[in-house]
Amino acid sequence: MKIGIMGFGVVGGGVGELVATNAESIKRRCGEEIEIARILDLRDFPDSPYKCFTKDFNDILNDPEIGVVAEVMGGTKPAYEFTKKLLLAGKSVVTSNKELVAKHGTELLKVAKENGVSYLFEASVGGGIPIIRPLYTSLSANELTDIYGILNGTTNYILTQMIKEGATFEDALKGAQEKGYAEKDPTADIEGHDTCRKIAILASLAFGTYVDSEEIPCEGITKITLEDVKYAAKFGSVVKLLGITSRAEGGVYAMVCPAILPLGHPLASIDDVFNGIMVRGDGLGDVMFYGRGAGALPTASAVLSDIVDAVKHKNSRVNLGWEQGRDGYLLDAKNLTARFYLRLTGGKAEDFSGKGYEVYTLGEGYEDEFAVVTPEVSENGLEKMLEDENGLGAYNVLSRIRLVAE
């Protein structure tokens, strides 16, 4: 089977490397050899062992022998147009492009189905961690209820540095950039957008109806301070950036936000650049997937697993997809109840005694402030309480972070 690769950056290069080094086991799994017949990239790679580079997309589109194409270009332009044309031409496409899947997945999956080919995206979430395929195969017999994920290695590295090394957010970010874990412009990671696209894909797949990542409330980690991390430690907890989605009557909840997890929570010990995804199902209980969520070879290995799957199904197709989204399906996350951590100034810790709050102080040097953990309340309810000038509204709120129970 001949395949094409679009984009020869780190992931595309990794796919090339894995195909070359694992040729024999790939043949055993596929039942046939895989040959990289065309690589589309605008750059030149004179030192590459591959000699099949092209700058013209039509060389892949019009080659009748190419049955599967790996789209590892990233972005939506021209990836969307290219992918659609390939699917319409009866070629399967596999991708690591979370942005494209989150934005145009519904349409591309439909086009794939209508043309009897596969559109696969294991590499779009969790790097080398198998999560997409388990969701539509192994876990498919379960009514899934919740997914909690640490889905972004960059932010998890930064938070781990803050928790374990006492680094400030700024220093931890700088360190991440020096190590190559964070981009020069880290916005998509630290503001939660990357996590948001991933949780949107997981929610769409797990619950069967499209969720638009742009409609999901999304908060990053830029406001998290060392003090927040210290208060959380006081009650045996850590701060993590989570993507969360839950099924409910009439729709689903989804959100991206920093969350405080007790140390006993399976996700609390996922540190550094690792990702962890916890899936809860009715019969199943909790299942967790853990591994390196990024990096050339882990991501490439996920792309390659999709290539193998597409080749194995060349006479049929891999059936996965979700229904079109609908108004009101994404429920208002502010109605979800939780306990909240609040870091406060402008009053005394004693004010909260005997009122159902837990109260924490940091001791010397922090006499002006304290933190409370509220009773369970919806975010809407909390906001009302924060407006009440005879209640929480009397205080200055420095931080507000949702707690996730064990």
Next chain:
Amino acid sequence: MKIGIMGFGVVGGGVGELVATNAESIKRRCGEEIEIARILDLRDFPDSPYKCFTKDFNDILNDPEIGVVAEVMGGTKPAYEFTKKLLLAGKSVVTSNKELVAKHGTELLKVAKENGVSYLFEASVGGGIPIIRPLYTSLSANELTDIYGILNGTTNYILTQMIKEGATFEDALKGAQEKGYAEKDPTADIEGHDTCRKIAILASLAFGTYVDSEEIPCEGITKITLEDVKYAAKFGSVVKLLGITSRAEGGVYAMVCPAILPLGHPLASIDDVFNGIMVRGDGLGDVMFYGRGAGALPTASAVLSDIVDAVKHKNSRVNLGWEQGRDGYLLDAKNLTARFYLRLTGGKAEDFSGKGYEVYTLGEGYEDEFAVVTPEVSENGLEKMLEDENGLGAYNVLSRIRLVAE
């Protein structure tokens, strides 16, 4: 699609329950409805909502409309004979029966292939945790190198009670029996046989050639004492029962043994009845799967995922399998090097200073004994050292446990 169930115990009953409660999502995944047409069990179930019980295997074998059968009887007799007949008759079989897969998997997979049907066993390892399918799909593009697994919930519960509650082995076992986590005759769990069958299945599948569980060196947890747990804690480690398999030149290593893991190891925090399986691959790095390794509904959900897969592939088959075993393929685990913990009496801790050993003592009440951690050595090498009367042979060895590095 009509299906049969053989064995209506906890797992079979769970399959019945999940099929009934998740009918709609199953239909969405399969593309058609699943109907339980026949349930084989020698017992009567007058109160069951199902009215299709039979005591005669031929009612399933000879029903041309039954395309998939779930074998959840356990044991090899008559499960082996029944499974083979069903595969020969062109029916797919899915099973939770690790004993049967570990013993006769090679032949049954071959018969399935020859007859164009599937033989699937996701539920045989890790209960509801998807591990078998990821091994032959998502991770198939990787050259896998190692698998480390906490594969038995009963022993992990017992060890957790010893580590966290200071319970003795005997008390922890009794507690496990009272909670229904351990059988009246707990031999298969505590002696490691259950773990051994599971690691044999994982090794066969991951590395492509059959490994006979009966040839794998297997040690359980019956000799683990509270003192061992305390010494391990002294160097920031915990004792876990592991199934281990590694690829090497010319074959594979496999073993089942108690092992001492540093707290930073991903498997170290898998507690109570949970299972965890760590898979290492060349491009992939480490991936871990975590969840409830037993229980009616988790196991049933794994069985059901195989049923769905078999139904989806009714016109083709799910292609998985391994080659027949060969002499010398299973390498002698005593050649593998590791550091070892030794609990010693009959000498002084000071004897070991400056010799490359780490030395630990427990303090008051334990003046007669101490523990050392050896430098890296093969088990063969260690045994020679233990025979040397001028060396370790001068001491009385109370315990010997392998260390696993982070």
